[in-house]
Amino acid sequence: MEQILKDFGIQPFLLAAQVVNFLILLLILKKFLYKPILRVLDERKSKIAQSLEEAAQIEKNLLKTEEDREKILNQAGIEAKQLIALASKSADEIISQAHQKAALDMQGILKKGEETIRLEKMRMQQEIREELGDLVVVSLQKIVGKVLNKKDQKEMINKSIKEM
Amino acid sequence: MEHTIILASEKIAQLGPIPLTNTLMVSLMVTFLLTIVSILATLKVKLVPSGLQNFLEVIIEVGYTQVEELAHLKAKVFFPWVMTFFLFIITANWLGLFPGFGTVGFWEHQDGKEVFVPLLRSINSDLNMTLSLALVSAITTHILAIKFLGLMGYLKRWFSLQMFPVFLFVGFLEVISEFTKVVSLSFRLFGNIFAGEVVLVTVATISKWTAFFVPLPFLFLEIIVGFVQAAVFMMLTLVFMVLLTEKGGH
Numbered sequence: 001m002e003q004i005l006k007d008f009g010i011q012p013f014l015l016a017a018q019v020v021n022f023l024i025l026l027l028i029l030k031k032f033l034y035k036p037i038l039r040v041l042d043e044r045k046s047k048i049a050q051s052l053e054e055a056a057q058i059e060k061n062l063l064k065t066e067e068d069r070e071k072i073l074n075q076a077g078i079e080a081k082q083l084i085a086l087a088s089k090s091a092d093e094i095i096s097q098a099h100q101k102a103a104l105d106m107q108g109i110l111k112k113g114e115e116t117i118r119l120e121k122m123r124m125q126q127e128i129r130e131e132l133g134d135l136v137v138v139s140l141q142k143i144v145g146k147v148l149n150k151k152d153q154k155e156m157i158n159k160s161i162k163e164m
Numbered sequence: 165m166e167h168t169i170i171l172a173s174e175k176i177a178q179l180g181p182i183p184l185t186n187t188l189m190v191s192l193m194v195t196f197l198l199t200i201v202s203i204l205a206t207l208k209v210k211l212v213p214s215g216l217q218n219f220l221e222v223i224i225e226v227g228y229t230q231v232e233e234l235a236h237l238k239a240k241v242f243f244p245w246v247m248t249f250f251l252f253i254i255t256a257n258w259l260g261l262f263p264g265f266g267t268v269g270f271w272e273h274q275d276g277k278e279v280f281v282p283l284l285r286s287i288n289s290d291l292n293m294t295l296s297l298a299l300v301s302a303i304t305t306h307i308l309a310i311k312f313l314g315l316m317g318y319l320k321r322w323f324s325l326q327m328f329p330v331f332l333f334v335g336f337l338e339v340i341s342e343f344t345k346v347v348s349l350s351f352r353l354f355g356n357i358f359a360g361e362v363v364l365v366t367v368a369t370i371s372k373w374t375a376f377f378v379p380l381p382f383l384f385l386e387i388i389v390g391f392v393q394a395a396v397f398m399m400l401t402l403v404f405m406v407l408l409t410e411k412g413g414h
Contacts, residue, residue, distance in 0.1 A: 008291040009172020013182045018191060018296035025195045026248045034244050035201035036209045037217070037224045044211055 133157045169362055173290035174269075174281040186283055186291035190265075194255050194287065225253075230399075234406050238312065242405050245304055249297065250398035253288065257357060257390030260286025261383060266361060288357035288393070291350065298350035301401045302342065309408040317411065349400060356393045360386040 136157055175186040182188075205216040213221050227247045233241040233258045259265075269282035287293045310318045363382050368375040 006317050010292055010295065014173075014185060014188060014290075015296045015299070016294040017182050017188055018293050019300055021188075021195055022190055022248070022252065022300055022412055023253060025198060026244060028195075028199045029202055029251065030244045032199070032206055033220065034224065034247065036206040038228065038243075040195060040209045040211060040213070040217075041221060041225055041228075047211065083384055096331060144405075 129161055133161055136160055169365070171291070171358070173285055173292065174279075176281060176283060185290065185292070186269075186281070186285040187287050187293055189289045190259065190284055191256070191293060194252060194259060197259070198251060198255055204272040208270065222360075227398075231402060234402055238308075238409060239408070241311075242402060245301075246398045246402045246405070249301065249401055250394050253297070253353065253397055254391055254394035256287035257394060258295075258387065260357065260361070261386055261390070266365060286357055286361055288353050289361045291354045294354040295346075297353070297397070298346045301349060301397075301404070302346045305401070305404045305408050308405055312409040313411065321408075333371075345400075345404060349397060353393050353397055356389055360389055366382070 135151060140153070140156070165307065172175065173187040175183045175185050177184040201216070202220070205220045209217065224247065227250060228239065228243055231243045231246060237241045265284045265286055266282045268284060269280055271278050272281050273279070306318075310319075313321075322339055323332070360382075364379055367379045370378075378414055
């Protein structure tokens with residue numbers, strides 16, 4: 001055994017030196033190589049996963065937006081139709097109301113006109129009566145003279161006017 | 165100018181109690197190289213990678229996926245160990261194929277003989293280096309097993325509660341198999357790389373002219389072997405770690 005070790009040149013100090021050397025190398029590589037590289041690999045992995053997820057999300061959003069757009073357009077179309085229907089309906093109403101109002105106004109005006117005419121007529125009749133009375137009085141005075149007193153005269157005038 | 169095949173690595177200097185062999189020096193070089201490369205690569209880590217960062221990311225991602233497939237949740241703990249084994253061994257193996265390795269050196273008098281001492285020698289053609297890697301692998305595996313199973317759960321693996329002689333014997337066998345793991349890990353790597361070095365030297369020194377072009381196919385072979393051995397060491401360590409940290413074996 002000893003001879004074998006000697007033949008191969010095994011020396012405890014050399015062994016120890018190499019072990020120490022290797023351990024130092026291990027620590028150095030761990031700190032300067034494995035850690036940063038593995039970290040960046042991990043980072044990249046998670047970044048890629050995140051990007052893919054985001055892409056999927058974006059696609060989903062896009063689809064949803066498209067759907068929403070379609071929906072909104074449909075809704076707008078329906079609302080526009082409703083609005084038009086409503087508008088034409090209210091227009092009809094306004095027109096018919098205007099018609100009614102016009103008819104009513106016309107009636108009112110006619111009535112007023114009739115009333116005015118009636119009043120005018122009454123006034124004229126009154127005037128005529130008065131004038132006629134005066135005329136009668138004057139002519140009676142001329143004819144009858146001063147036979148009748150004022151009271152009789154009036155009575156007679158009124159009577160004759162009523163008869164007229 | 166005879167290159168004799170020497171199993172032991174050659175000493176080029178003495179640093180206090182540590183004999184600085186050529187393999188240990190190259191090992192330090194590999195450590196330095198990997199440190200520089202990793203610092204440069206992660207100086208400015210970008211989410212969109214380029215250049216060195218991209219290159220290392222590919223390697224690390226493949227490694228991590230490999231570890232994750234086998235170790236699942238424990239991957240985070242196992243990964244630095246097995247990946248460092250892989251990176252260290254493959255860098256060492258491939259660096260050892262560069263020109264200058266095994267050829268640049270000096271002659272030294274040893275026991276009255278002229279001996280060639282190469283300044284640079286492929287790390288894993290020295291059993292010291294592979295054995296220390298195997299020891300680190302084994303000891304770490306056991307420490308992780310204790311960490312994941314608890315001391316009682318860990319001991320149960322080796323000493324069955326029933327204490328029937330048969331189970332005791334099985335436990336004994338398992339303890340032995342742990343030692344074989346270390347031996348097989350270290351000698352596999354050492355054998356492959358050392359043999360590669362020997363082949364390259366032998367082919368290059370068959371005659372004056374075989375040093376040109378003839379070693380090329382063997383160099384390519386060694387590139388493959390270097391990768392395969394690094395991968396094997398990594399995968400075996402990973403498998404051992406996964407097996408030992410699993411609950412309830414018997």
